[in-house]
Amino acid sequence: MISKNQIKFVNSLKQKKYREEQNLFVAEGNKIVKELLVSSIVVKQVYATSDFMRNNKLDHSIERFEVKENELERISSLVTSNEVLAVCEVPSFNFAIESLQNKLTLVLDEIKDPGNLGTIIRMADWFGIETVVCSLHSADCFNAKVVQATMGSISRIKVVYKELASFFQEFTLMNQDPIYGALLGGENIYSSKLTKSGLIVIGNESRGISETALPFITHQISIPSFFYYKTEGGEAESLNAAIATSIICSEFRRR
């Protein structure tokens, strides 16, 4: 059984404002919740079906609520709700610009689509990128759709939100590593010299890299299209932001 107040509480966490106020976020689905349960993330509450409860041992510190599937639907953000929903603490960590030294770091200059942000965080995890820096107006990484798309990687990747101009200034004061930017007309990434550390800046889905970030880019790179063409009257084809980011990270990591 789930009370009206609980329904209200969990649903309030769909809004960024309440997530920040409560310092909590929601994760849904078998795979992700199981992964969070064994991660460093603090899980506060679990709402799950009797099946899930039977098959998973929960720590005593976790408040547990056995619910029916139709109850789960009332608190779910998913189209088809799924066995289990967890309320978790937003992890806190200290971020020091020095931690980026000798590392490859992604900088997202206003990625707006939650699916894209989540997919990029998941991919960063795969390629051993520890920190993702987001501009202040990027999607919120604790949005339920982002958490869903990370498939658990949200527990391993440090996502920090920064005003980009001052972030870049601080970064360049600290070290000489290149700041790569994905830009149409940049150097062909397949034949570019790529370093093992530095920043990779990815622009907004439709507007690309902002005027704020542009002056800080030291190396413009791009993914060549196999057949580059513009359709008559139409716009040039392009790649989805998460896809472009992945191909770029793959190029950095394979060398």
Added chain:
Amino acid sequence: MISKNQIKFVNSLKQKKYREEQNLFVAEGNKIVKELLVSSIVVKQVYATSDFMRNNKLDHSIERFEVKENELERISSLVTSNEVLAVCEVPSFNFAIESLQNKLTLVLDEIKDPGNLGTIIRMADWFGIETVVCSLHSADCFNAKVVQATMGSISRIKVVYKELASFFQEFTLMNQDPIYGALLGGENIYSSKLTKSGLIVIGNESRGISETALPFITHQISIPSFFYYKTEGGEAESLNAAIATSIICSEFRRR
């Protein structure tokens, strides 16, 4: 103004059954509809705001309905409906297995998520892959979400649905090109010899390549993780299917 019958008609096209019956599909949004208007796709009807109508010249063969934004919402599949919706004819083309000769072709073995399928079609367009073969139970490429995610590439890529076992049999009878399969534990793609033509088989989002397709794979390939690890009790991290497909295609094309 839009009539009740029109609302019913456009909304019926959200279902595959009616799309097949009518041989029609729906595309939404400024960028995509503009691209379809100048493509080989036959646009039958346009429902758009006065703004869109003023700024875009429509061929006389197209039925046009000027609508208010709240009317558009009633026929839209998008969370926030967008200026314009078009009803288009499903393109017909002849598919002959011989057309795959000397080409790189993607084979999707039950990609279920519409966003993934659309993103893969868009990416195929970027990398000059002309044909995408889907198993019979894959997502429908004329689903509104797929069309949306292709960002217009649906007008340029041939998507065909085939029973995979007989497709592979036919293919192998015709030529000796490799059939690559993305599989955990396959050869590191970064150091594999990759040919300029052949099939690249991508498996289902959670189950991977099916037992039907597996016997036909001649070359198993995989994308190495930078830090491969399993979380204690958790599952191994993985890449989103569209991301993995893109990295693989990028590797084939850069050489």
